[in-house]
Amino acid sequence: xxxxxxTPKHLVMGMTNKKSLKCEQHMGHRAMYWYKQKAKxxxxxxxxxxxxxxxxxxxxxxxxxxxxxxxxxxxLHLHALQPEDSALYLCASSQVDLGxxxxxxxxxxxxxxxxx
Amino acid sequence: xxxxxxxxxxxxxxxxxxxxxxxxxxxxxxxxxxWYRQYSRKGPELLMYTYSSGNKEDGRFTAQVDKxxxxxxLFIRDSQPSDSATYLCAMSGGxxxxxxxxxxxxxxxx
Numbered sequence: 001x002x003x004x005x006x007t008p009k010h011l012v013m014g015m016t017n018k019k020s021l022k023c024e025q026h027m028g029h030r031a032m033y034w035y036k037q038k039a040k041x042x043x044x045x046x047x048x049x050x051x052x053x054x055x056x057x058x059x060x061x062x063x064x065x066x067x068x069x070x071x072x073x074x075x076l077h078l079h080a081l082q083p084e085d086s087a088l089y090l091c092a093s094s095q096v097d098l099g100x101x102x103x104x105x106x107x108x109x110x111x112x113x114x115x116x
Numbered sequence: 117x118x119x120x121x122x123x124x125x126x127x128x129x130x131x132x133x134x135x136x137x138x139x140x141x142x143x144x145x146x147x148x149x150x151w152y153r154q155y156s157r158k159g160p161e162l163l164m165y166t167y168s169s170g171n172k173e174d175g176r177f178t179a180q181v182d183k184x185x186x187x188x189x190l191f192i193r194d195s196q197p198s199d200s201a202t203y204l205c206a207m208s209g210g211x212x213x214x215x216x217x218x219x220x221x222x223x224x225x226x
Contacts, residue, residue: 041218041219042217042218043160048212050212055212090160101210101211102210102214104148104150104206104208105150107152107159107160107162110159112157
């Protein structure tokens with residue numbers, strides 16, 4: 001079992017639906033990330049939160065909306081998605097050391113999202 | 117030129133073989149060098165990482181970093197069928213961005 005917990009594990013939604021992906025970590029990490037991964041490809045960065053503030057948005061379409069309610073939780077709100085958005089969505093977290101360097105990331109097992 | 121290059125394989129070896137996985141990179145500012153293992157339908161699992169240069173050993177796994185050549189390696193000794201997975205290298209300069217290789221698919225045949 002990973003120390004980063006993602007729910008749900010699977011999600012099927014229509015293009016008009018609104019849903020949310022959730023991620024939780026209790027390792028005290030202060031950086032949290034959302035990635036998108038397509039089959040046989042490496043993870044592709046979407047968003048980074050550092051100390052609960054959005055620090056990187058990799059030009060992600062507005063139909064994806066991240067939220068970091070506190071240092072342990074990360075959400076990804078989904079609305080009006082397209083079939084090409086079907087993928088594995090991974091959450092990761094990492095410690096930030098005293099020199100403000102991001103330590104290696106720990107990943108959850110992802111949410112497998114299918115858009116009908 | 118990509119930040120990180122990794123041979124995608126696939127790589128197929130008999131059980132008990134020594135496996136060598138490699139990545140090259142172009143950014144001399146990278147300080148953290150990581151290896152992840154990803155099983156099908158699972159998230160990447162952090163196997164090992166090194167900070168700056170040198171070697172690190174953990175059981176059957178050895179990670180090496182050669183900063184002068186901008187080359188990192190992961191060696192797996194006495195490979196087992198349970199090692200069959202995709203191995204991803206990743207690197208960062210300590211900032212928010214982590215740069216991944218494309219992953220190498222490994223199959224260990226019993």
